[in-house]
Amino acid sequence: MKAIAVRIFATLSTLAVVAVLSAAGAKAVSKPAHVLEPDKLVILSTTDVKGKTSPCG
Amino acid sequence: MSTQYGQVLLVDNGGFFPEQDGYEDAAWFLMDAMKLLGVDAVGVSEKELRYGMSFLLANYKRTQLPLVCANLYERAGKKPLVAQYVIKKVGTVTVGIFGLTNNTVDLGPSRDSLVVEDPATAARRTVDELHKKGCTIVVLLSELGKVESEDLVTAVDGIDAVICGRNVPLLQKGRMIKQTIACYGGEQGQYIGRTVISLTPDRKLATGENDTFILGPEVGEKPEVLTLVKSFEDNFNDKLRKKEKEKALKQEQDRVNGGSTEQAADHYLGAEFCQRCHKAEYDQWKTTKHSRAWQTLVDAKKDANAECIGCHVVGYKLAGGFQTGDDAPKLGNVQCENCHGMGTQHDAYPKQSPRITAATCQKCHTSNTSPTFDFAVYEPHILHQVPAQMPDLPKSQARERMLGAGK
Numbered sequence: 067m068k069a070i071a072v073r074i075f076a077t078l079s080t081l082a083v084v085a086v087l088s089a090a091g092a093k094a095v096s097k098p099a100h101v102l103e104p105d106k107l108v109i110l111s112t113t114d115v116k117g118k119t120s121p122c123g
Numbered sequence: 124m125s126t127q128y129g130q131v132l133l134v135d136n137g138g139f140f141p142e143q144d145g146y147e148d149a150a151w152f153l154m155d156a157m158k159l160l161g162v163d164a165v166g167v168s169e170k171e172l173r174y175g176m177s178f179l180l181a182n183y184k185r186t187q188l189p190l191v192c193a194n195l196y197e198r199a200g201k202k203p204l205v206a207q208y209v210i211k212k213v214g215t216v217t218v219g220i221f222g223l224t225n226n227t228v229d230l231g232p233s234r235d236s237l238v239v240e241d242p243a244t245a246a247r248r249t250v251d252e253l254h255k256k257g258c259t260i261v262v263l264l265s266e267l268g269k270v271e272s273e274d275l276v277t278a279v280d281g282i283d284a285v286i287c288g289r290n291v292p293l294l295q296k297g298r299m300i301k302q303t304i305a306c307y308g309g310e311q312g313q314y315i316g317r318t319v320i321s322l323t324p325d326r327k328l329a330t331g332e333n334d335t336f337i338l339g340p341e342v343g344e345k346p347e348v349l350t351l352v353k354s355f356e357d358n359f360n361d362k363l364r365k366k367e368k369e370k371a372l373k374q375e376q377d378r379v380n381g382g383s384t385e386q387a388a389d390h391y392l393g394a395e396f397c398q399r400c401h402k403a404e405y406d407q408w409k410t411t412k413h414s415r416a417w418q419t420l421v422d423a424k425k426d427a428n429a430e431c432i433g434c435h436v437v438g439y440k441l442a443g444g445f446q447t448g449d450d451a452p453k454l455g456n457v458q459c460e461n462c463h464g465m466g467t468q469h470d471a472y473p474k475q476s477p478r479i480t481a482a483t484c485q486k487c488h489t490s491n492t493s494p495t496f497d498f499a500v501y502e503p504h505i506l507h508q509v510p511a512q513m514p515d516l517p518k519s520q521a522r523e524r525m526l527g528a529g530k
Contacts, residue, residue: 087190102129104215109318110133113288114310116170117141117149119156119352121313122420122431122492 127148127395128319130214135289136264137192138164138310142427145366147174151182152355158186161347164209166222166264166448167192168289169198172463178202191222191264192246193469198238208249210258216326221246225271225289242267243278245335250281259326262311264288269307277302283328284318293490297333304331311491313338337494356424363427364448390443392466394458401459404507411505417455426451437461457487462505479505 135157140150150530152424157165165189173524176197183190183205190205197204208221223246246263253261265272272287274353279302286306293314294307306316318333392412398405408414416435420426426448429440437454439445443465445454460466460480472478481498488496495517503513 070337095369100290101332104130105319105322106128106130107213107216107218107322108128108131108476109262109284109286109306109316109320110131111136111264111286111306111316111318112139112312112314113136113286113308113316114138114168114170115135115153116138116310117153117193117430118312119147119149119152120425121354122423122425122428 130216132163132211132213132218132262133161134219134220134262134264134286135162135165136286137168137224137266139165139321140170140172140287141430142170144460145363147178148355148359148362149382150174150178151186152359154182154186154188156190156348159351162189162262163211164189164191164220164222164262166190166266166286166288167195167205167223168224168266169228169230172237173231174462176236180204191220192224192241193221193249194226194242195224196238196240198236201238204237207245207252209380210253210256216260216322217258218260218262219256219262220260220262221249221253222266223275225264225268242271242275246275246279246282250279254281260284260320260322260328262286273300273305275376276300276305280503281401284320284331286318287318293335295335299331302328304328304333304408306335309335311336313491337505358426360424363429367427367447368449371449374446389465389467391438391441391445391454391460393437393453393460394456395453396466397459407507407509408505413461413505416457417451434492438465443467 139153140158165188168381169180171190184187189209191208192203192205195204196202208219211218211220223242226242230237230239232423248371250261260283261281263272263276263282265275265285265287266288266289267275267287269287269291272285272291276282276285279389280302281301284304285300285307287308288310289309291308292308297306297316297318299305304318304320307466308314309316314335314337316333316335318331320331321329323329368492396407417426419430420431420435423431425431430447433439435455435457436445436451437456437458437460440446445451464472464484479502484498484501487493488501490496500514502517503510504516
């Protein structure tokens, strides 16, 4: 069973790696240039999950 | 997306607690899971109060999940129940995220302990405070409902993005409302909204766009989280099954002690009974997915989950219908009586056909459980007189996920 939480986690774990790399770069150089698209902010959202951890089947 | 964007926030609007009594385990597990996922902010609705304020607060304290709600207060002392907002520095942007809950709904067991402030008043105050604290982007997690969310961002300036929740219909594309980009619906964890805000040089909103995506099998998974979720679901299903049996046993004892040993006058008979007179139809039904619907729940370890069972058995929790897993041999699967009606009422069936319409199917094939459902495509697959040619059924997202998980 692929769980919904797992899927979101997978998407975000990749993003988190990017974010960590960006943060590491920012620490070293202290410039926003390490943000891949500094002119964009992305918001990923879920709503009304209603206790679902995976589909019924 | 991971290679395209560096500035990403993950939020949940709220409404993540289960809708059934006795499902507290799923509630705390989801709080743990969201914490593990690193969710940046989580809204609060009346659903999160259904097991009582103490339950929510205990798990809030335990998980340190960043719950936000700007208009929910403890009645005594007027103290905010949870944080009113969070401020996140995301790459080059300082983002303020706040939540609002609906002030017209019943707060259940917490109704005497909590008060909900007028959402617009709370929004104006919070937006002002976030701007003063240096936020150039303000995001609202709204559990107000669709129209109420739209009205609020129309009336209150300074909200750059709103995630609309609380029985909001799914719209695959969001839209701008004045200067606010709105994201709509996509509930039960099957969808994820993606709002992209283009920033001006001073890190404010220039434009925004939004799309909502179904979380299909193409979205990858993390093995350790899969193991965690699977382990939880297996244990939870076992626990539910045990509780269900205990409850059924008690009901049976009460019935016998009450002097009644007779079955309900009207009851479901099961497909094996129907086939005595309708053998050809029964044989055709055996070739359909409906005849295997119970097994899909067993395979998914959801055979004790009340939210799932109703669409995989006959007459769930109705008098004379499926009560517990013990009834599965007779009343498991989607059978004759799901579509045609209770067997003991056979004489009252209308004679004219067709009696099966899209509405019959849509009791279970909803936009959430069966987003690809189209009566014209699905109907030929259940007709007892099988057409020579049939359109292929779209792949079931749920089924694909299950099969994918087994690989």
